[in-house]
Amino acid sequence: xxxxxxPVAARARDLLxxxxxxxxxxxxxxxxxxxxxxxxxxxGTFSAATVKTSHLDWGTFDPVQTxxxxxxxxxxxxxxxxxxxxxxxxxxxxxxxxxxxxxxRRAVLIAGEAIAFAAFFAGQLVLSGKHLPGHHLSVTLADPxxxxxxxxxxxxxxxxxxxxxxxxxxxxxxxxxxxxxxLIFIQALIVNAVLxxxxxxxxxxxxxxxxxxxxxxxxxxxxxxxxxxxxAVCIAYAAVMLTAASFLITRRDA
Numbered sequence: 607x608x609x610x611x612x613p614v615a616a617r618a619r620d621l622l623x624x625x626x627x628x629x630x631x632x633x634x635x636x637x638x639x640x641x642x643x644x645x646x647x648x649x650g651t652f653s654a655a656t657v658k659t660s661h662l663d664w665g666t667f668d669p670v671q672t673x674x675x676x677x678x679x680x681x682x683x684x685x686x687x688x689x690x691x692x693x694x695x696x697x698x699x700x701x702x703x704x705x706x707x708x709x710x711r712r713a714v715l716i717a718g719e720a721i722a723f724a725a726f727f728a729g730q731l732v733l734s735g736k737h738l739p740g741h742h743l744s745v746t747l748a749d750p751x752x753x754x755x756x757x758x759x760x761x762x763x764x765x766x767x768x769x770x771x772x773x774x775x776x777x778x779x780x781x782x783x784x785x786x787x788x789l790i791f792i793q794a795l796i797v798n799a800v801l802x803x804x805x806x807x808x809x810x811x812x813x814x815x816x817x818x819x820x821x822x823x824x825x826x827x828x829x830x831x832x833x834x835x836x837x838a839v840c841i842a843y844a845a846v847m848l849t850a851a852s853f854l855i856t857r858r859d860a
Contacts, residue, residue: 615763631736638687642680645719649676650725654732664738668824669745670755673729674722677759681817682791684763685717688770689783694828714767721759722821726756756832765840769813772847776854810835813843 615663639806652677657667711770727790733744747753769790774783809815810831816839 638683639717641785642683643717643724646674646676646680646721646725647728649679650674650729651732652727654662655735657733659736659738659743662738662743664741666824667743668822669730669733669743670752670823671818671821672733673726674756674759674821676725677722677763677821679815680721681763681766681814682787684714685766685787685790687714687771687785688767689774689787690780690838692771692774693778693780693783713762715760718767719765720755721763722756722759749823755821756825758833758837759817761844762817762820762840764819765844766813767848768844772844774853775851804833805829807831809837816840
């Protein structure tokens with residue numbers, strides 16, 4: 607006697623529901639997101655408040671990146687969050703039952719976008735009180751490139767989380783995965799040390815600089831890769847990590 611076939615949609619709903627329960631039950635999820643949001647908004651607000659108009663070059667000043675200054679640190683937290691999402695399952699044995707992180711990915715994407723927009727609005731509120739002759743320092747989402755830059759910052763945090771997830775799956779140990787995530791984000795320092803020429807394009811393939819370009823409205827006057835190239839670089843990092851993770855997880859014991 608054959609067992610009844612369970613519809614694919616029903617199986618998908620069950621997997622999503624079970625993983626969402628796991629996500630909600632882990633206190634570190636809320637702690638990481640809360641601390642990240644608070645830190646990003648606080649640093650962005652402080653960065654905007656300390657802008658000195660007397661030393662400002664409007665041609666290179668980026669009001670969006672000023673508001674999103676906290677993301678330089680918070681991205682590491684998101685990468686670690688992605689790594690812990692899978693290494694914790696290896697540690698507890700839950701990996702034997704499931705390897706789906708869809709709810710986590712959706713939650714982190716939404717959280718990343720919410721943090722980016724909150725930091726942007728907080729920073730612009732402060733910048734609205736500062737002026738240069740002929741210019742307002744603050745911008746709105748309707749200004750050219752602003753919406754793309756802010757939304758791109760949230761997208762970048764999502765990519766960082768996927769990279770961390772891939773590294774966690776490949777390495778399978780929490781400490782090693784966290785160390786690997788850290789190495790990803792010191793690429794820029796290594797490239798600057800080895801190739802100090804400011805006109806070098808080697809940094810165009812560094813994940814950090816790709817993120818800087820995506821979240822900037824002044825990428826064209828900085829030595830960042832183009833916005834289109836930066837999106838491609840981010841997607842490539844996530845795709846390579848997740849492809850390697852998917853390959854290894856089917857060929858190693860849990």
